[in-house]
Amino acid sequence: MGISFHGYPHSYIKDDIMKTENLLMRKTYSYKYLMPGLIIFVFLVILPAVGSFYYSVFNYNGLKVGEFVGLNNFKEIFTNSNVNICFKNTFIFSAVTLFLKVVLGLAFALLANTQIRTKGLFKSILFFPVILSSVAVGVSFTAILHPETGIVNIILRTVGLGALAHEWLTDPGIVMYSIAAVDVWKNVGFHMALFLAGLQIIPHDLYESAFIDGAGSVKKFIHITVPLLLPVINTNILFSIIGGMKVFDSVYVLTGGGPGNASQVINTIVLSNFAQMRYGEATAANVILFVMVMITILVLNKFLGMVEKEV
Amino acid sequence: MRKKTISNIIFEFLSAIMILIVIIPIYLIVVNSFKNQAEAADMSLMLPTQWSILSNYKEVFTQSNIPLALYNSLILSVFSVTFIIIFSSISAFIIQRRKDKFSDFLKKVMLAGISIPFSVVSTFLLMQKLHLTGTYFGMILLFTAAFFPFITYIYTGYFNELPRDIDESAVLDGCGGLSLFFRIIFPLLKPITATAIVIAFMGVWNDFSLVIYFFNSADKFTLTLTVYNFFGMYSSNWNLVFADLILVSVPVILVYIFLQKYIISGLTAGAVKG
Numbered sequence: 031m032g033i034s035f036h037g038y039p040h041s042y043i044k045d046d047i048m049k050t051e052n053l054l055m056r057k058t059y060s061y062k063y064l065m066p067g068l069i070i071f072v073f074l075v076i077l078p079a080v081g082s083f084y085y086s087v088f089n090y091n092g093l094k095v096g097e098f099v100g101l102n103n104f105k106e107i108f109t110n111s112n113v114n115i116c117f118k119n120t121f122i123f124s125a126v127t128l129f130l131k132v133v134l135g136l137a138f139a140l141l142a143n144t145q146i147r148t149k150g151l152f153k154s155i156l157f158f159p160v161i162l163s164s165v166a167v168g169v170s171f172t173a174i175l176h177p178e179t180g181i182v183n184i185i186l187r188t189v190g191l192g193a194l195a196h197e198w199l200t201d202p203g204i205v206m207y208s209i210a211a212v213d214v215w216k217n218v219g220f221h222m223a224l225f226l227a228g229l230q231i232i233p234h235d236l237y238e239s240a241f242i243d244g245a246g247s248v249k250k251f252i253h254i255t256v257p258l259l260l261p262v263i264n265t266n267i268l269f270s271i272i273g274g275m276k277v278f279d280s281v282y283v284l285t286g287g288g289p290g291n292a293s294q295v296i297n298t299i300v301l302s303n304f305a306q307m308r309y310g311e312a313t314a315a316n317v318i319l320f321v322m323v324m325i326t327i328l329v330l331n332k333f334l335g336m337v338e339k340e341v
Numbered sequence: 342m343r344k345k346t347i348s349n350i351i352f353e354f355l356s357a358i359m360i361l362i363v364i365i366p367i368y369l370i371v372v373n374s375f376k377n378q379a380e381a382a383d384m385s386l387m388l389p390t391q392w393s394i395l396s397n398y399k400e401v402f403t404q405s406n407i408p409l410a411l412y413n414s415l416i417l418s419v420f421s422v423t424f425i426i427i428f429s430s431i432s433a434f435i436i437q438r439r440k441d442k443f444s445d446f447l448k449k450v451m452l453a454g455i456s457i458p459f460s461v462v463s464t465f466l467l468m469q470k471l472h473l474t475g476t477y478f479g480m481i482l483l484f485t486a487a488f489f490p491f492i493t494y495i496y497t498g499y500f501n502e503l504p505r506d507i508d509e510s511a512v513l514d515g516c517g518g519l520s521l522f523f524r525i526i527f528p529l530l531k532p533i534t535a536t537a538i539v540i541a542f543m544g545v546w547n548d549f550s551l552v553i554y555f556f557n558s559a560d561k562f563t564l565t566l567t568v569y570n571f572f573g574m575y576s577s578n579w580n581l582v583f584a585d586l587i588l589v590s591v592p593v594i595l596v597y598i599f600l601q602k603y604i605i606s607g608l609t610a611g612a613v614k615g
Contacts, residue, residue, distance in 0.1 A: 050509050057517040058508060059438045067428025067489050068447075074486035075454060078463040085463045093466065138359065144352050152356045154601065155363050161539075161597045163547030163565045166586040169572045170370050173579055179384040181369055215363070227608040272456040279549045283569065297458070297550075304461055304554070313462040320458055327456050 079320055086317045090309040103314035107299075116294040119206050123281075123295060124274030126210040127217075131270045132263065134214065135221025140255075142222065143229050153226070157219035164216060168283030171212045175199050199285055202292035209293060213280050217273070221266050228262030229255075264334040271330065275323050296322075374398075374583035381580035397584040405571045405585050407564070413556075414564040414592075416477055418545045421484035425492050425541045428485065430530060431522055433496030438505065448497065454490030461554055468555065475561050483555065484545050492537045495607070499533040535600045536607025543593050564589040 086103055089096035107113055142153050159167060174180050175198035183195040198208040232255065240250050256263075278297035281287065287294040287302065294302075296319045303312035365386070373381045374397060376389040401407065436444045436451070464483075465474070473479025503526070511517075511525045527534075552563050562570070571585045 050512055053512050053517060054508055055439070058512065058521050059435050060518075061435060061439075061443070063519065063522070064428075064432035064435045064447075067424075067432045067485070067493070070424075070428070070482055071454060071486045071489040074464065074467070074483055075457055075459065075490075076450075078460040078467055079457050081463040081467070082460040085466065093469065095466075141352055141356055141359075144349070146349065146352045146356055148353060148356045148360065152360060155360050157604070158367070158597075159363060161543050161593050162590055163549065163568070163593075165547070165549050165565050165568050166590055169568060169582060169586055170366060172572075173373075173384055173583075174366050174369065176384065179382070181365065181384065181386065184385075215366075223604060223608055268456075276458045283549075283572075300461055301553075309462045313460070316458065316460045316462065320460065323456055323458055324453075327453070 082313050082316050082320065086310065086313040088310060090307070092307070093309065099310065103310040104318070106308075106311050107314050107318065112291045112294050112299065115291055116296055116299050119293060120275060120277070120295045122206045123210050123213075123277055124271055126207060127213050127274045128267065128270045130210070130214045131218055131221045132266050134218050135266060136225050136259075136263070138218065138222040139225030139229055140251075142226060153222075156222055159216045160219045160223075162216065164213075164279035165283050167212065167216045168280050171215075172199065172284060175208060175212075200289050202289055205285060205289065205293045209280055209284050212284060213277070216280075221270065224262060224266055224269075225259070228259050232258045260338050264338065267334065268327070268330060271326060272323060275319065275326065370583045371587065374580055374587055376580050378578050378580055381578070381583070384579065393580070397580050398588065401571075401581050401585045401588060404575075404581070405567045406562075407567065407585075407588065409560065410562055410564045410567045413477075413562065414546060417480050417484065417556075417563065418542055420477075420481045421488070421545045422538060422541045424481065424485040425488045426534060426537055429489055429492035429537065430496050430527060430534065431519075432489075433493045433500055434522060434526060436493070437497045437500035438508070451490040451494050451497070455494060459487065459551070465554065474555060475558055480551070480556050483551055484548070487551065488541050488544055492541055495537060495540075496530070496533060499530065499607075503529060532603050533607050535603035539596060539600045539604060542596055546593055 085095070087098060087100055089099050138152075138156060142149050142156075146152070175182055177183060177195070177197045177200070180198070182198065186192060186195045196204055196208075199205055236254050236258075237250055240254060245253070276297060277295055278301070281293055281295050281298055282301065285293045287298045296315060300312050300315045300319070303309070303315060369384065369386060372386065372388060373384060375392055375394045377391055377393045380389055380391070432447075436447050468474045468479055468483075471479070473482065507525065507529070508521065511521050516525065546563075547565055548563070549565055549569070552566050553569075556563065557566060568582075568586045568589050572582050575581050
């Protein structure tokens with residue numbers, strides 16, 4: 031039954047508690063109640079994920095499993111000339127969005143926690159894009175980032191920074207950073223909200239006693255805020271990296287992987303193979319993504335766990 | 342005190358800039374959805390010289406098949422969110438209350454489940470075998486499966502805050518099983534349930550990556566998918582494209598306005614303390 035009741039002084043109390051505990055375990059905390067959700071989840075998420083390892087070593091005739099081809103599908107993926115660029119892009123996107131979401135998310139949360147008059151408005155407005163679909167945001171930003179009529183370049187030109195105006199979504203050198211910036215614009219509010227939630231549980235008297243000890247804002251931030259916020263920082267890092275590696279919507283809507291293949295990421299490779307009915311390659315790309323995500327999570331969990339213990 | 346005011350002015354200034362960076366694009370979309378095609382092509386921040394609100398929105402409503410898409414989106418969201426909330430809340434309750442090896446294992450499975458990328462081909466083959474491709478029921482199951490781990494995870498965090506004494510006294514009063522959960526525990530979960538509803542509803546309503554594979558045919562498509570298709574067909578009519586994406590976003594905006602105040606408190610309890 032998992033829980034022991036040693037240490038209770040009177041055995042009759044123990045009996046009573048045991049009875050309640052028994053009832054609870056049998057009738058209320060019964061595993062049968064979690065089965066419906068768990069079964070749906072296992073069947074439609076876990077099973078296909080594990081199954082894709084099996085499906086990645088076959089040929090396909092239409093959607094029918096054909097002959098066993100070993101690791102050929104993986105070979106196809108890895109010898110395809112786009113593959114380097116898609117790994118590189120996935121990495122750039124994950125790294126840039128991770129950095130900006132965590133740094134800006136924390137900065138905005140701290141800003142929203144000061145005594146500024148606009149803080150209510152600030153919080154609501156910054157969170158607003160989070161609720162919009164990435165399709166709506168992507169479509170809007172194809173207009174906003176348009177080289178001629180887009181508002182970004184127009185503003186840059188009017189304030190005399192015309193040299194900074196770019197072909198944001200058609201210049202292969204910067205397209206990935208533009209997509210990352212749009213994603214940060216849309217999602218930084220979510221990370222701000224997580225950090226704000228984390229800041230609420232830091233006891234206020236810690237700051238007061240630090241103030242009495244003569245600590246300034248920077249000292250308070252380094253010695254109180256950061257260590258106590260570490261679990262939340264870790265949550266933000268994990269969410270951001272996972273989202274970054276799995277990115278699909280923003281890229282697909284903003285550029286469709288273009289110009290050429292300049293903004294392909296792993297998940298758009300999956301779709302393009304799927305659309306060309308190359309199901310074996312699509313599955314292989316999926317398996318690669320799955321393995322990459324799992325390894326990242328394991329390594330990150332270990333590492334972040336270690337940092338948390340150190341502090 | 343002097344220093345305080347200076348830093349306050351800087352903070353107010355920074356906050357104003359950030360608010361503008363978010364608001365200008367949104368304003369741009371809204372104001373250009375009110376213009377005629379020629380004016381919208383300039384994409385300027387100016388107010389329209391000739392307002393064509395009614396004609397734009399009317400045209401979008403008829404051209405992009407909004408009634409059917411709205412019906413589809415509503416069916417999928419309402420049922421998926423209901424399933425997600427019921428299955429996740431009770432699963433989290435059991436996972437958090439039991440403290441044995443299996444519940445520890447399930448906790449880890451939920452965490453892994455949040456990060457698993459969905460596997461297109463094998464899911465497709467499975468859905469086909471079960472005759473679920475392109476059906477409402479199949480999509481609802483897919484959404485339920487996709488959001489189950491994350492919503493269960495935030496509920497689990499919330500149950501850490503809810504003392505077991507409640508369960509114990511309810512059992513002593515003769516209330517057990519499912520009725521204990523739904524009559525006594527579930528009403529206590531309002532803040533986290535509001536957060537979970539917002540997250541799940543937005544996730545389903547805004548989803549693109551599942552519907553583009555599994556719910557993308559002549560009569561099976563969602564509002565979010567119409568934005569993408571409409572954008573493809575009318576990319577030179579920005580006024581209509583913008584009107585379309587505003588129409589499609591209204592329901593999530595309404596849900597957000599009603600449930601907004603719960604989000605931070607819900608996240609505090611669910612994702613941060615858990």
